[in-house]
Amino acid sequence: MRLSVDETFQKYGDRVFSAAFSVCRNRADADDVTQDVFLKYHTTDMDYESEEHIRAWLIRVAINRAKDIAGSFWRRNKVAWEEYMDDLPFETPEDKGLFEAVMRLPDKYRVVIHLFYYEDYSVEEIAQILKSPTGTVKSQLSRGRMLLKNMLEEEWNDDE
Numbered sequence: 240m241r242l243s244v245d246e247t248f249q250k251y252g253d254r255v256f257s258a259a260f261s262v263c264r265n266r267a268d269a270d271d272v273t274q275d276v277f278l279k280y281h282t283t284d285m286d287y288e289s290e291e292h293i294r295a296w297l298i299r300v301a302i303n304r305a306k307d308i309a310g311s312f313w314r315r316n317k318v319a320w321e322e323y324m325d326d327l328p329f330e331t332p333e334d335k336g337l338f339e340a341v342m343r344l345p346d347k348y349r350v351v352i353h354l355f356y357y358e359d360y361s362v363e364e365i366a367q368i369l370k371s372p373t374g375t376v377k378s379q380l381s382r383g384r385m386l387l388k389n390m391l392e393e394e395w396n397d398d399e
Contacts, residue, residue: 302368
C-alpha cells in the first residue's frame with residue numbers, strides 16, 4: 240500500500256510535526272524534521288502493509304531525525320523551547336499548562352507520554368516505534384506520569 244505524498248501529508252503532517260516538536264522543542268527544527276520525513280517518504284520505495292504502518296513509519300522516522308537534530312552542535316546552542324510557547328495555539332489555559340509540564344519532562348519520558356496520549360499509540364506500538372522492550376516503555380510511561388503528576392500538583396499547590 241502506498242498513499243501519495245500530498246494525501247499522506249494531509250493525514251499525518253500535524254502528527255509528524257508534533258512528534259518532532261516533542262523531541263526538538265522548537266518550531267523551526269520540527270518544521271525541518273517534518274520536511275525531511277516527507278521527503279524521505281517520497282523517495283523511499285517501501286510498500287506499506289496499511290495506513291497504520293505508514294503512520295508508525297512516519298512517526299519513527301520523525302523521532303529518529305528529531306533526535307539527530309536535537310543532539311547536533313547547532314541545536315544545543317539554540318533558543319529554548321519556552322520562547323515558542325506564545326506561537327503555539329492552545330484551546331484552554333489548562334492545555335497550555337499541561338503541554339508546558341510535558342515539555343519539562345526528560346526526553347525518554349516526554350517521548351513516550353507524547354506517543355501514548357497525543358498520538359494514541361499502545362505500549363506495544365510505542366515499543367516498536369522506539370525499538371525498545373515493552374517493559375522499558377511501560378516503566379518510562381509510569382515514571383513519566385508520576386513526574387507529570389508531581390509537577391502539576393506543585394503548580395496547583397503554588398496557585399492556592
